[in-house]
Amino acid sequence: MGGGVLVYFDLTREPAVWVSGGLVAAAAGVLALVWRWAVPRGVAVLLLAAALGFGRAQVQTLAMPKLLVVPHHGVTITGRVVGVDLLPTGRRIRIAHPTLNGGAVQARAVRVKLRRGDDIAVEAGDSVRLRALLYGPSRPAYPGGWNFGRDQYFAGLGAVGFAISPLDVTARAPPGWFSALRQVREAIAARILRDMPLDTGSIAATLLTGFEDSIPPAERQDFITAGLAHILAVAGLHIGIVMATLYALARFIVGFSEFVLLRVPAKIVASVVSFVGGVVYAALTGFHVPIVRSLAMAALVLAGIIAGRRALSLRGLALAALALMMIEPQAVPGPSFQMSFSAVLALIAGYEAVGRRFSIGGASHGARLGRHVAALAFTSFLAGGASMPFAAYHFQQIEPYYVLANLIAVPLTALVVLPLGMAALVLMPLHLARFALVPMGWGIAVILRVARLVGGLPHALIEISPSPxxxxxxxxxxxxxxxxxxxxxxxxxxxxxxxxxxxxxLGRAPDVLVSPTGNLAGVRDGGVVRIVEAGRVDKFTLAQWRPVWAGDAVRHGAADDVCDNGRCAFAAGRVLYLADRAAGAGGCGSAAVVISPRPLRGTCRRHGRLVIDRFSVWRNGAMAVWFRRNRLVVRTDRTVQGNRPWVPPWPPRWHHAGRW
CATH class of the missing domain: 1.10.287 (Helix Hairpins)
Known part of the structure; x- marks a missing residue:
């Protein structure tokens, strides 16, 4: 089924509505014809599952509202706040069903960062009005890069931007469970950030409320470099720790009650307490897809315990994956789905194969400790090793020391940080949370120290080029x-x-790369990659480009500083950069590729020469070029993404960019 979902999202044209039904009917017909034969029947079942996945993905896409037409000027936005994010530099609000300049109510939400210093109280459910500059979904930084527009499409987000006026709260939120839950989460996060320093408090707020935007970028990068990013991504690890802690605590307490033990098995009481606690934790962290998926998997584990069956099994994993693909098929192409299910699969299969070697029965205290450490290392190796290829594919980086960092960080999180966080939540109504938050901060500080030490080791973070x-x-x-x-x-x-x-x-980085706005151009010039910047530096695109030329020496600078009279020649004259049309007045020589951040309007254009100017990237998005002997291979974002519902409409194409 997952393969069918991936095939659907990889298409460059939206299939007709009838295609999904036709595929399912055809696969079902084939299954009926070959039912008598075991091997053909198995193949037909796989085909039917793939067809169902394809169809479910298309149905989900058709159910989403169309893209928002985003104005290119300041607009007055009115609507209801459904979320407030606490950022290191301020606040950001999400407005559902907004109206723009008093027009019709929009089906898609907008997300706006408030002006710094705008401290007006605002909560989920409040009705607001403000003026803002909005931007539609951004195009990928390079052809084949991560498609943030698709994420926004399925998140129901139409535009993002920043406020250019103070926020005006026109009406306070009416009572409701969703807004009340959001307010509780925001109040908990604010209390944590008030009682703890930002470096540890931001991580505590993330673990207990799911609000991760307050984590400073430097600390987030430390966790990534050390292979501890999963500590900050509230999902299976966290809900597993919470539910396991509650399960053990409930069994311990029930053991003191002879009345309960004689009437109800302790494992049933502990399972119920664990599940209820898991639901509460999932609610406090936002009921986002990874936590809901993990809760569903944990519920299957508890059901197995109650029924006297194996707690963890491949069958349970398959049921959890099937449920998620039916509910959120758009999660399948994402890193969270792929990394978490690959890690759980490796853990189940790995411990089935060699788990008995870590048995501690009858061993001395030293041997037990050694086997515990070995089991932790083996767990980190399995989970990290299985998910690492998917992390490398999505994030273009690997962390070779992840086992070392996780040997300390994971036990500390499980035995100290999260249990103290749970205690803080219980003590918060009594205004005693500080007694748990302070030692929780000590534990987080140790994890931060480990992350920085491991991240400081040689080659702690290895960047790799994008993979096919x-x-x-x-x-x-x-x-x-x-x-x-x-x-x-x-x-x-x-x-x-x-x-x-x-x-x-084996992937080969492009010889020429031009950003979707044309303001950045990268060219391989001998053994160095030179990036020329025009106008304001696009730091986000530069960060996305960094892994593209992983291992290469990269030099970048402003066009005015790098080019003489607005002209730069690279790659032995095969690539010519022109700051504007006037810079090409003297001709373009023998250049095979001409680049400019401005419209050239026919300048330097001739047969066999590729001209990439502002109009080229406006029509085609980011463009990449490879030199292959006597020809050029051109790849554009337009050819990669095609025309899909989540892709902003492309302008008319005046000429074809392909193989030269």
Whole structure:
């Protein structure tokens, strides 16, 4: 089913509505015809599952409202606040069903960052009015880059921007459970940030409320470099710790009650308490997709405990994946789905294969401690190793020391930080939370120290170039074979994993790359990549470009400082950069590629020469060029994304950019 979902999202044109139904009907017909034969029946079942996944993804897409037409000037926004995010530099609000300049109510929400110093009290449910500059979904920084527009499309977000006037609260929120829950979360986060320093308080607020925007960028990068980013991403690890703590605590307390033990099995009482606590924690952290997915998986584990079945099984994992794909098919192409399910699959299969080696029964205290440490290292190795290829594909980086960092950070989170955080939540109504928050901050400070120490080791973060999709698909197939098969045939999965990893290393970065606005142009010039900046520096695009030329020496500078008279020649004259049309008055020589952040309007255009100016990227998005002997290979964001519901409409294309 997941394969069908991925095929749908990889298309460059939206299929007709009838295609999904036709595929399901055809697969069902094939299944009926081959039902008598085991192997063909299995293949037909897989085809039917893929067709169902394809259809479910299309249905989800059709159910979403159309893209918002975003004005290119300041607008007056009115609407109801559904979320307030606390940022290191201020606040950001999400407004549902807004009206722009008094027009019709829009189906998509807008997200606006308030002006610094605008301290007016605002809560979820309040009706507000303000003026803001809005921007539609941004195009990827390079062809094949991460598509933030698709994320915004399925999140129901139409535009983002920043306020240019103070916020005016026109009506306070009426009572309601959703707004009340949001207010509780915001109040908890504000209390934590008031009682704790920002460096530790922001992480505590993330763990207990799910608001992660207050974490300073430097600290977030420390966690990423050390391979501890999952500590900040509230999901399976966190809800597992919370529910396991509550389960153990409930069983311990129930053990003191003979009345309860004689009438209800302790495991049932503990399971109920654990599940209720998990639901409460999921609510406090926002009921976002990763936490809901993890809660569903934990509920299956508890159901297995109550029924006397295996708590963790591949069948339970499959049911959780099936449920999520039916509810949120758009999550399948994302890193959260792929990394979490690959990690859980590796853990289940790995401990089924060698878990007995970590048994501590009858061992001495020293041996037990050693096996506990070995089990922690093995767990980190399995989970991190299985999810690392997907992290490398999505984020273009790997953290080789993740096992070392997790050996300290994960036990500390499980035994100190989160239990104290749970205690703080209980004590908060009594105004005694500080007694738990202070030692919780000590534990977080140790984790921060570990993250900085590990992140400071040589090659702690290795950036890799973007990988083709088929490479990570081969890895996924190999992991499925290793995890799902029971006989020695499982080792057949090693081959596709090896091929996938090899394919990830064979990608060749483009020789020329131009940003979707044309203000950044990168050119491979001998052994150095030179990035020329025109106008305001686009730091976000530069950060997205950094892994593209991983391992290469990169030099960047303003066009006025790098180019003489607005002209720069790179790659032995094969690439010419022109600051504007006037700079091309003297001709373009033998350049095969001409780049300009301004419209050239025919300047330097001739047969066999590729001209990339402001109009080119306006029509095609970011553009990448490879030199292949005597021809050019051109890849544009337009050819990669195509025309899909989440892609902003493309301008008319006046000429075709393809192979030269």
């Amino acid at each position: 999709g088929y490479a990570v698909a081969l890895v996924a197939i190999g992991l499925a074979l290793l995890g799902l098969l029971r006989s020695r045939a499982r080792f057949a999965g090693i081959a596709p994993i090896a091929l996938g990893v090899l394919a990830m290393t």
